[in-house]
Amino acid sequence: MTPIQPISQVGAEEAMYIPACSIFRRFLKKQGLKFTPERAKILDAVLAKEEVFEAEQLLYEMRNENVRVSKATIYRTLKHLLEAKIIREVLIDSKQAHYQLTYGKDPQAYLVCMETNTIIPFDAPELKALRERICAEHNFKPVSHQFVIYGLCSDVKDEPDEEA
Amino acid sequence: MTPIQPISQVGAEEAMYIPACSIFRRFLKKQGLKFTPERAKILDAVLAKEEVFEAEQLLYEMRNENVRVSKATIYRTLKHLLEAKIIREVLIDSKQAHYQLTYGKDPQAYLVCMETNTIIPFDAPELKALRERICAEHNFKPVSHQFVIYGLCSDVKDEPDEEA
DNA sequence: ATCGATGCAAAAACTTTGCATCGGT
DNA sequence: ACCGATGCAAAGTTTTTGCATCGAT
Numbered sequence: 001m002t003p004i005q006p007i008s009q010v011g012a013e014e015a016m017y018i019p020a021c022s023i024f025r026r027f028l029k030k031q032g033l034k035f036t037p038e039r040a041k042i043l044d045a046v047l048a049k050e051e052v053f054e055a056e057q058l059l060y061e062m063r064n065e066n067v068r069v070s071k072a073t074i075y076r077t078l079k080h081l082l083e084a085k086i087i088r089e090v091l092i093d094s095k096q097a098h099y100q101l102t103y104g105k106d107p108q109a110y111l112v113c114m115e116t117n118t119i120i121p122f123d124a125p126e127l128k129a130l131r132e133r134i135c136a137e138h139n140f141k142p143v144s145h146q147f148v149i150y151g152l153c154s155d156v157k158d159e160p161d162e163e164a
Numbered sequence: 165m166t167p168i169q170p171i172s173q174v175g176a177e178e179a180m181y182i183p184a185c186s187i188f189r190r191f192l193k194k195q196g197l198k199f200t201p202e203r204a205k206i207l208d209a210v211l212a213k214e215e216v217f218e219a220e221q222l223l224y225e226m227r228n229e230n231v232r233v234s235k236a237t238i239y240r241t242l243k244h245l246l247e248a249k250i251i252r253e254v255l256i257d258s259k260q261a262h263y264q265l266t267y268g269k270d271p272q273a274y275l276v277c278m279e280t281n282t283i284i285p286f287d288a289p290e291l292k293a294l295r296e297r298i299c300a301e302h303n304f305k306p307v308s309h310q311f312v313i314y315g316l317c318s319d320v321k322d323e324p325d326e327e328a
Numbered sequence: 329a330t331c332g333a334t335g336c337a338a339a340a341a342c343t344t345t346g347c348a349t350c351g352g353t
Numbered sequence: 354a355c356c357g358a359t360g361c362a363a364a365g366t367t368t369t370t371g372c373a374t375c376g377a378t
Contacts, residue, residue, distance in 0.1 A: 034352050034357060056342075070360045075343060091255040091312070094262065095368085096342065111304050122298055126290075131313050134286055139318040140275050147311045148255065149295050154303040198377050200333060220367075234335045239368060259343085260367065 020047055020086050020103055027084035038069045042077045043086070052090050052100045052110075052119050091146060092119060108146045113153035120153065184211055184250050184267055191248035202233045206241040207250070216254050216264045216274075216283050255310060256283060272310045277317035284317065 024043055025035045045062050046053075059074050078099065081087045090098040092112055109127060111120040127147055135142045188207055189199045209226050210217075223238050242263065245251045254262040256276055273291060275284040291311055299306045 032357080036352070036358060038359070054342095072344080072361080073359060076358085089258065091258060094253065094255060094258060094260060097258040109298075111298070111302055113304075114307060120302060120304070122302065124294060124298065126294060127311070130288060130290060130311075134273075134275070134288065134313065135315065138275055138284060138286065140277075140284070140313070140315050141317075141320075142313050142315040143278060144315075145311070145313040147291070147294075147309070149298065149304070149306050149309040151299065151304055151306040151308070153305075156305075196332080198332060200377070202334070218367095236336080236369080237334060240333085 020101075024081070024084050024086055027086075028080070031080075031083075033080070038073050039077050039080070041067050041069055042074060043081070046078075046081060046087060046099075046101065049101060051121075052092065052098045054096050054098055056096075088144065092148070108144065109148070110146075111149050111151065111153065113156065114150050115152055115156040118153050118155070188245070188248050188250055192244070195244075195247075197244065202237050203241050203244070205231050205233055206238060207245070210242075210245060210251060210263075210265065213265060215285075216256065216262050218260050218262055220260075252308065255312070272308065273312070274310075275313050275315065275317065277320065278314055279316055279320040282317050282319070 021040075021043060024039070028035050028039070041062070042058070045058055045067065049058075055074055055078055056071075058078075059069070059071055062069060062074075078087065078097075082089065082099075085102055087099045088102050088108075090100050090108075090110070092098045092110070109122050109124045111122060112118070113120075124147060127145060131142055131145050134140070185204075185207060188203070192199050192203070205226070206222070209222055209231065213222075219238055219242055220235075222242075223233070223235055226233060226238075242251070242261075246253065246263075249266055251263045252266050252272075254264050254272075254274070256262045256274070273286050273288045275286060276282070277284075288311060291309060295306055295309050298304070
């Protein structure tokens, strides 16, 4: 127990002491795919992400650090990372895909500020129980879930709005 | 109490016995906007929607019924309907915006089948309490929330998958 | 008559794909 | 050497916008 601090934070469930990199290599090999330098670079960039991120943002940041990978490869690799369960999708808005590291990031619950677009993850263990109950009622096999609360974060103070 | 069955089902909170059409007209007038035949047609189409819908789908269906409105007007009107709180956004996938009637549609909780893309709304009153608790903890002013469970619905039976 | 609304087509934003070349295994 | 991966640019989707014309108030 108490595995050494792995990729990022704490809180996983499975074999999170196996480095994400090994998991990805293993996944790729199993699929007959290759572990290329580009995929390694993208994995690194993803592992450095503490919060929710987007594909274009990742590309932009990598370019800023002179890590050059094509947009197409970013998108292609994110798909593989999803399949490998190293990242997961987070539905924050409908314009763009948002992702988050799976390892060390248990909460699938977020506060989203409609003003500043800040995304604050929070923990709500009771959601699991609720999910089980609902799924049993509907004969539904759950795979994942997400709870999002939209509103205004504490930085948004008394915005002057709504004058007739 | 017990207002006559309004636009669609039951379960609203506010003045849901005021027809959506009046609400929209009022909203438009307040904003110095006009209530045009196109907007009326779109509102009608939206009010006929029992379930979650998308912009293109709405356009397609209207065309099928020989109700001709341009794509641009659909998108523009959906925005106004959102502002007027007649519809709300539902985050189902990141490729496309999904909407749902606000009136008579309380649940902001869905089961989404990853195989058939079926969307099954369900009721979970306990989410409100959870939301209050979390928001209080984070000094966050809630506006709305959404709970989505992804998985496989009862129509998807023992799909053969995962062979090594 | 005014000023917003419409329709069309072009543009924009995000994502995917075709193709020639490159490079893991 | 094989077969998948990459980069680029083109194409695809969904949504937005510019502009001339139309129409509600």
